Amino acid sequence: MVTPGGRSGDAGIGASFQVESFSRIADRVADQIRNYILDQGIAEGERLPSERRLAELVGSSRLTVSQALRSLAVQGLVIIRPGSGAYVLRDPSTMVDASIDLMLRLEPESLGEAAQLRFLLELTAGRQAIARGARELEPLNRALADLTGARGSASEWIAADTVFHVEIVRLAGNRFLTSVFSSIHTALVEKAYESWVSAKKSPRWLTGAAFEEQIALHEPMARALARGRRGEFDRACVAHQRALLEHLRLELPGWDQGL
Missing domain, CATH: 1.20.120.530 (GntR ligand-binding domain-like)
Known part of the structure; x- marks a missing residue:
């Protein structure tokens, strides 16, 4: 029920939502990039699209894509070469x-x-x-x-x-x-x-x-x-x-x- 001024109602609505953390969003984008590597058959040693292009493909920001790529680098799936881009190191399917x-x-x-x-x-x-x-x-x-x-x-x-x-x-x-x-x-x-x-x-x-x-x-x-x-x-x-x-x-x- 909406109370005068809508405050209690707003609080109730807000309580039903859960804000997704940046790290969780980046993890989800990392999964999308991993699947993209598999779907496109990008071989080991090949370069991934630019961060801007990846952001367009996954529908996210470049900042999130950048964090996702760093996460994939930690996993040893890609290597990030400054000024050159991200390259596939290993096949995710393995x-x-x-x-x-x-x-x-x-x-x-x-x-x-x-x-x-x-x-x-x-x-x-x-x-x-x-x-x-x-x-x-x-x-x-x-x-x-x-x-x-x-x-x-x-x-x-x-x-x-x-x-x-x-x-x-x-x-x-x-x-x-x-x-x-x-x-x-x-x-x-x-x-x-x-x-x-x-x-x-x-x-x-x-x-x-x-x-x-x-x-x-x-x-x-x-x-x-x-x-x-x-x-x-x-x-x-x-x-x-x-x-x-x-x-x-x-x-x-x-x-x-x-x-």
């Missing part, structure tokens, strides 16, 4: 859907378990790759080069880092393993680094000597795979996991037992 991401959103305290699962999958995949004598290392080497060139850019680093680790797992020759790892790695880094990407800021470890230390954590993994040396890969993988846990400020007692 990724397991968002159940892992949902778990992390509902249970933020489970981040440590996600990090442990990510480590075990990569360790197992690397060992399998060495056992089967995998030699298709060019994509991994390119990803390492992209990492080296990502100094000072959080979005570029995260995209290149995701591709690097997914390439390690891909060498095991199991598409299901690759998809599961890709999803857990993507959800983990998206949760851990979303504030930097959203704010367009770069953490201190992406500059100076700290950046070189990050590269030094990845080079031994690629080198061990190239040499087919399981022991070296195990040690490199453990060193990377230890640094990751420290970076995320996670404590997982006994995570390296039995290795």
